[in-house]
Amino acid sequence: MTSDNNNVLMHVDNLVKHFPITQGIVIRKQVGAVRAVDGISFDVHKGETLGLVGESGCGKSTTGRTILQLYRPTSGSVVFDGINLVTLKGESLRHMRRKMQMIFQDPYASLNPRMTVNEIIGEPLIVHNVARGKEVEDRVAHLLEVVGLDPAFGNRFPHEFSGGQRQRIGVARALALQPSFIVCDEPISALDVSIQAQVVNLLEQLQQDFNLTYLFIAHDLSMVRHISDRVAVMYLGIIVELASRDEIYHNPLHPYSQALLSAVPIPDPFAEAKRKRIILEGDVPSPVNPPSGCRFRTRCRLAQQICADLRPDFRELKPGHFVACHMAD
Amino acid sequence: MADFLLDVHDLQTQFRTQQGVVHAVNGVSFHLKEGETLGVVGESGCGKSVTVMSLLRLIPTPPGKIVKGSADFAGHDLLQMTNEEIRFVRGAQISIVFQDPMTSLNPVLTIGQQLEEPLRLHVGMNAAQARQRSAELLTLVGIPRGKDRLNDYPHQFSGGMRQRVMIAMALSCSPQILIADEPTTALDVTIQAQIIELVKRLRDELGMAVIWITHDLGVIAGLADRVAVMYGGLIIEEAPVKELYANPRHPYTIGLIGSLPRVDEREHNRLESIEGLPPVLYELPKHCPFAPRCKFAVERCWNENPELQPASAGSDHFFACWVDVKTGRMRS
Numbered sequence: 001m002t003s004d005n006n007n008v009l010m011h012v013d014n015l016v017k018h019f020p021i022t023q024g025i026v027i028r029k030q031v032g033a034v035r036a037v038d039g040i041s042f043d044v045h046k047g048e049t050l051g052l053v054g055e056s057g058c059g060k061s062t063t064g065r066t067i068l069q070l071y072r073p074t075s076g077s078v079v080f081d082g083i084n085l086v087t088l089k090g091e092s093l094r095h096m097r098r099k100m101q102m103i104f105q106d107p108y109a110s111l112n113p114r115m116t117v118n119e120i121i122g123e124p125l126i127v128h129n130v131a132r133g134k135e136v137e138d139r140v141a142h143l144l145e146v147v148g149l150d151p152a153f154g155n156r157f158p159h160e161f162s163g164g165q166r167q168r169i170g171v172a173r174a175l176a177l178q179p180s181f182i183v184c185d186e187p188i189s190a191l192d193v194s195i196q197a198q199v200v201n202l203l204e205q206l207q208q209d210f211n212l213t214y215l216f217i218a219h220d221l222s223m224v225r226h227i228s229d230r231v232a233v234m235y236l237g238i239i240v241e242l243a244s245r246d247e248i249y250h251n252p253l254h255p256y257s258q259a260l261l262s263a264v265p266i267p268d269p270f271a272e273a274k275r276k277r278i279i280l281e282g283d284v285p286s287p288v289n290p291p292s293g294c295r296f297r298t299r300c301r302l303a304q305q306i307c308a309d310l311r312p313d314f315r316e317l318k319p320g321h322f323v324a325c326h327m328a329d
Numbered sequence: 330m331a332d333f334l335l336d337v338h339d340l341q342t343q344f345r346t347q348q349g350v351v352h353a354v355n356g357v358s359f360h361l362k363e364g365e366t367l368g369v370v371g372e373s374g375c376g377k378s379v380t381v382m383s384l385l386r387l388i389p390t391p392p393g394k395i396v397k398g399s400a401d402f403a404g405h406d407l408l409q410m411t412n413e414e415i416r417f418v419r420g421a422q423i424s425i426v427f428q429d430p431m432t433s434l435n436p437v438l439t440i441g442q443q444l445e446e447p448l449r450l451h452v453g454m455n456a457a458q459a460r461q462r463s464a465e466l467l468t469l470v471g472i473p474r475g476k477d478r479l480n481d482y483p484h485q486f487s488g489g490m491r492q493r494v495m496i497a498m499a500l501s502c503s504p505q506i507l508i509a510d511e512p513t514t515a516l517d518v519t520i521q522a523q524i525i526e527l528v529k530r531l532r533d534e535l536g537m538a539v540i541w542i543t544h545d546l547g548v549i550a551g552l553a554d555r556v557a558v559m560y561g562g563l564i565i566e567e568a569p570v571k572e573l574y575a576n577p578r579h580p581y582t583i584g585l586i587g588s589l590p591r592v593d594e595r596e597h598n599r600l601e602s603i604e605g606l607p608p609v610l611y612e613l614p615k616h617c618p619f620a621p622r623c624k625f626a627v628e629r630c631w632n633e634n635p636e637l638q639p640a641s642a643g644s645d646h647f648f649a650c651w652v653d654v655k656t657g658r659m660r661s
Contacts, residue, residue, distance in 0.1 A: 055517035162606050192372040193544055197588035197602035204599070219517065222547075226590030226600065249592065263522035264592040265547030269571045271593065272551030279526055280519045283487045 015076035051228030107166035164195035340398035368553030430491035441479030489520035561618025
């Protein structure tokens with residue numbers, strides 16, 4: 001699935017992350033595993049926004065953290081700028097971290113309440129020996145301006161800010177080391193509707209200004225459509241469909257993507273009245289013991305015998321449109 | 330006024346906090362007809378939940394206090410009832426489904442025990458009847474093998490299933506009004522779609538009125554007959570659902586609709602955002618609460634708080650703004 005190699009910033013190949021389930025206090029033995037991410041492959045192109053959508057528990061956040069090596073993968077490789085991050089350790093991995101940062105979901109939990117805004121944003125600069133003393137101050141002030149906050153607020157603590165402002169602080173911290181790649185892990189889902197648009201507009205502006213590449217993780221499909229160039233749909237630890245934004249929203253091939261899209265409410269009563277919903281029955285199965293073959297078959301309206309027997313390949317049905325389904329054509 | 334099932338007039342609720350008195354609801358009036366679905370939309374802190382909690386007298390007192398207003402339900406004022414009287418309304422005639430299905434069920438009682446309780450208290454069933462009816466209710470809300478699951482505890486159910494249990498409980502005494510306070514916010518979209526379909530079906534089958542509170546304009550669009558938009562503890566616009574989305578008149582509603590990306594959007598436009606933050610009201614607003622964020626604000630907006638007025642004489646579209654944004658003219 002390697003296309004144009006010059007254009008690929010990150011190449012993820014067959015990435016697996018299992019969390020062990022252990023039993024026993026003295027002698028701990030592994031009795032099973034939560035198969036949070038179970039063999040996914042995709043490329044991230046330079047300068048694009050790749051949207052990663054799915055329901056809670058599908059492994060999208062684990063994916064984001066695993067490719068940044070915040071969790072070490074069980075197997076698979078993540079090649080960033082030609083370097084396989086999975087084999088890196090210690091100082092060499094830390095060096096790479098400058099180029100890839102993360103914006104977290106919960107702006108209330110992701111900022112240290114005992115640090116001032118200046119300290120929060122300045123910390124990466126000091127940790128990575130990029131700047132010190134007065135230079136840190138100047139750069140922090142500049143970063144605050146970039147994200148639309150008054151530099152005079154630098155001496156305040158996080159609790160003095162609203163959710164949207166805190167998320168701006170989180171964005172400034174992620175930008176401090178001038179990364180080329182940022183994982184945005186549901187950056188707006190904890191915010192109010194009118195504030196969400198502010199933060200999304202900011203992210204789009206920064207992408208243009210600093211030539212950033214985003215992996216945008218979200219469960220809000222309307223927002224993902226708005227911000228992404230390409231979209232990957234995850235279900236129970238695997239990517240079931242990956243395509244350009246227009247392709248996936250106009251012509252979804254996987255039955256799960258189709259159901260997911262039809263479930264999103266549209267803020268327009270006329271459009272709502274005309275829509276036909278595909279209502280999925282039941283709940284997502286447990287990732288400890290996922291169904292055999294195709295993961296989605298237990299809720300799929302098209303499921304056949306082959307879906308239980310064989311795990312479908314992630315195949316390229318059209319140029320750039322990948323889907324993992326036996327029935328799609 | 331007799332043909333309204335519920336008629337709320339000038340409701341005001343305040344909370345005493347260490348920082349001062351928070352004016353959460355500042356004079357809300359609305360009505361509900363039989364079998365009608367009213368959507369209440371607003372951001373967090375706009376007073377939408379406090380409004381309905383006040384009606385059912387579920388506001389913790391102190392620190393909360395219903396300062397003013399009336400809520401006429403079937404000839405009685407909910408706000409004047411004694412605790413004993415309101416208890417017979419709650420759950421029996423007006424019931425409520427809360428936002429978080431994870432915390433609104435008692436974790437140490439079985440689902441069966443929790444479902445049977447209102448049936449025995451309000452309907453006066455005996456144990457066997459209540460158990461029978463509980464099993465039927467679980468089937469009604471689409472939980473398979475309802476009878477076998479009565480002995481299960483809440484943790485044995487998924488989020489969507491728990492919300493179904495909550496709905497079953499709310500419906501158990503055939504209420505005339507179902508209040509749904511952000512019932513799908515904690516759920517995934519595919520589960521949200523299941524719950525919305527369920528409530529729609531039950532509403533049509535049982536003919537009850539629904540008040541659906543949400544911050545998601547999308548959810549309301551396919552569900553409500555009328556929509557009230559709240560801001561700063563006030564209803565600032567109210568209209569039939571199609572009218573509201575096609576022709577929003579209050580700058581806040583216009584901004585809110587503009588700030589939403591649509592899953593069926595054709596071209597990429599920059600989202601319109603409303604700058605600034607929603608207010609926390611430590612005193613009654615003397616000016617329009619939206620004025621600090623409003624692009625259209627004129628001097629009058631800072632001096633007087635506009636009241637909800639019909640868009641034109643006899644219209645069922647109301648909005649509270651001094652400026653008619655559509656024409657750019659001032660309203661009197």
